[in-house]
Amino acid sequence: MLYCKSNPVKWLDYTGLKSIRPGDGTPLPGFATLQQTSDWWCCLKAQLLGLSDGNWGGVVCCDGRKVVCNWRPDEGGGANPDPTLKWCDKNLYDKCIREHEEIHKADCACEQTAPGSVSRCAIPPDKHLDSELRGHAREMECIAGVDCSASPDPSRCGEVKKKYHAETLVEYLKYLLNPLNSHATARP
Numbered sequence: 591m592l593y594c595k596s597n598p599v600k601w602l603d604y605t606g607l608k609s610i611r612p613g614d615g616t617p618l619p620g621f622a623t624l625q626q627t628s629d630w631w632c633c634l635k636a637q638l639l640g641l642s643d644g645n646w647g648g649v650v651c652c653d654g655r656k657v658v659c660n661w662r663p664d665e666g667g668g669a670n671p672d673p674t675l676k677w678c679d680k681n682l683y684d685k686c687i688r689e690h691e692e693i694h695k696a697d698c699a700c701e702q703t704a705p706g707s708v709s710r711c712a713i714p715p716d717k718h719l720d721s722e723l724r725g726h727a728r729e730m731e732c733i734a735g736v737d738c739s740a741s742p743d744p745s746r747c748g749e750v751k752k753k754y755h756a757e758t759l760v761e762y763l764k765y766l767l768n769p770l771n772s773h774a775t776a777r778p
């Protein structure tokens with residue numbers, strides 16, 4: 591389990607709804623400013639329809655437009671907000687999950703384009719492994735590039751960063767070593 595993810599004291603957002611927010615970390619919009627076409631609304635609809643499917647991030651097709659969503663549960667809030675966790679959420683998870691999903695955004699296609707429709711953006715099966723390998727590689731680069739000296743608690747930041755990087759590497763290796771991986775089976 592990830593360090594931030596496995597902190598039960600902070601696990602107060604059972605529905606995961608608090609986590610839905612624009613990827614740039616701006617506050618949730620009020621209803622007056624809520625636009626049906628906003629990324630925020632697209633990601634909320636996708637989550638309510640169950641399209642997040644437990645994933646921390648994903649690309650959805652919303653009115654035929656590709657939108658990167660971040661559905662990761664927010665463990666930075668609660669009764670005793672921890673500034674280190676907030677920093678870690680924003681600079682490690684939000685940023686690096688988004689960079690991973692940006693890779694998929696380029697590889698996926700929107701099948702449904704009807705107004706108001708929301709679906710997951712589909713990666714063609716023959717591109718899937720390659721897209722995941724590049725997504726995880728980009729995510730690891732992003733994690734490695736995070737400057738912990740800017741964190742409220744640099745040593746804890748370093749610890750979280752190391753664990754997150756190691757977990758992402760494991761995921762990367764699972765795709766790389768997948769027996770169905772075309773990289774492994776396409777040899778003549």
Ligand SMILES: [Zn+2]
Pocket residue numbers: 690694721722725726
């Ligand atoms: Zn992925």
